[in-house]
Each structure stands twice: as C-alpha cells, then as structure tokens.
Amino acid sequence: TILDLIDARWDGSGFISAGQEERRKQNALQTVNRFIEDQEVDGILPTGIERSFEIRFDDIGVAVRGRIDAVFETAGQVEIRDYKTSSVEDQKKADTKAKSSIQLAIYALAWQRLTGKLPHNLVLDFVETGISGSFNPTQKDLDATYEKIKAGAGGVRSGEFTPSGNCFYCSH
Numbered sequence: 001t002i003l004d005l006i007d008a009r010w011d012g013s014g015f016i017s018a019g020q021e022e023r024r025k026q027n028a029l030q031t032v033n034r035f036i037e038d039q040e041v042d043g044i045l046p047t048g049i050e051r052s053f054e055i056r057f058d059d060i061g062v063a064v065r066g067r068i069d070a071v072f073e074t075a076g077q078v079e080i081r082d083y084k085t086s087s088v089e090d091q092k093k094a095d096t097k098a099k100s101s102i103q104l105a106i107y108a109l110a111w112q113r114l115t116g117k118l119p120h121n122l123v124l125d126f127v128e129t130g131i132s133g134s135f136n137p138t139q140k141d142l143d144a145t146y147e148k149i150k151a152g153a154g155g156v157r158s159g160e161f162t163p164s165g166n167c168f169y170c171s172h
Helices: 002-009 018-042 091-100 102-115 139-158
Strands: 048-057 062-074 077-084 121-126 131-135
Touching: 002 018, 048 102, 048 139, 062 102, 062 139, 077 102, 091 121, 091 131, 102 121, 102 139
Parallel strands: 077 121
Antiparallel strands: 048 062, 062 077, 121 131
C-alpha cells in the first residue's frame, strides 16, 4: 500500500530530534490515510493528474509553464485542484487563500488558453486538515491575472524586484 511505501522510503534526515521525526512521520501517515479515505468516499476520479502546460503571451514576450495537480471534469464543468500540505483550519481562510492564489489563477488562465473554456471551480485542498478552499473564477479574474503576469514581466525586464507588500520574509 501507499502507507507501506511511505514507511519504506521515509528519510529521517533534517529533523531536530527523533521525537520530532516520529511526530512528522505519524502526521504524514495520518494525512495520507485520511486523504485516501476521503477520495474513496467521494468516488470522483480526476481526468488529469500532474497535467503540464505552457502558455505563451506573444504580445508581452512571456511564456508560462506549470503543472496542474488535478483536473476533475463532471457534467461538462471543470474543476482545477491544487493540493497543499500547509495547515489551514478555518473554512473562510481557506476560501480567501484560494481566491487570492496567483498559482490557481494562472492554472485557470492556462486552462482557458488551452481549451477555450473557463474552469468552473478552483480549489486549494489542504490535505493535513481536510479543508478545501474554493471559488468560481470569472473572466475578470483571468484578465487581472494576465495583468499581473504583464506587470511582473515588466518588472523583471526593468530590473525592479521590490517586494509587493505581501512578502512575509521581506518584513523580518
């Protein structure tokens, strides 16, 4: 099973103590076990896993490459899902993180560029807590994502690397 595989391939290097390592290993095993159980209950299989993409914005001379964790297609609607191991224990916070995720927004833009269709739902699935944050993107959201990519490219070209204000490490 996958739990046996985790046990067999566990790398204990980098932990402060044997106790810390054991707690993290048990947490990993519990998280994976809960994730498997949730997927079995849900019963919906993804139509794409680790789906690679590359989209080009010739007007600004930029190409964006990435890999979407999972795509689910049901009843003509597409859900793009990104799995996170970070802990979020509040539904409102999870939804806020999903709505503000540039990563999810780029996935949605890529999906639209590649298929001509706007994905119905974008989801951040916090696997440690079992909470999922989601939102339904609009064309306005995708247009804003394009503008962020354009601004980022302009900043790189001009050598401007000033933090945007939401950088945790920049204020410490």
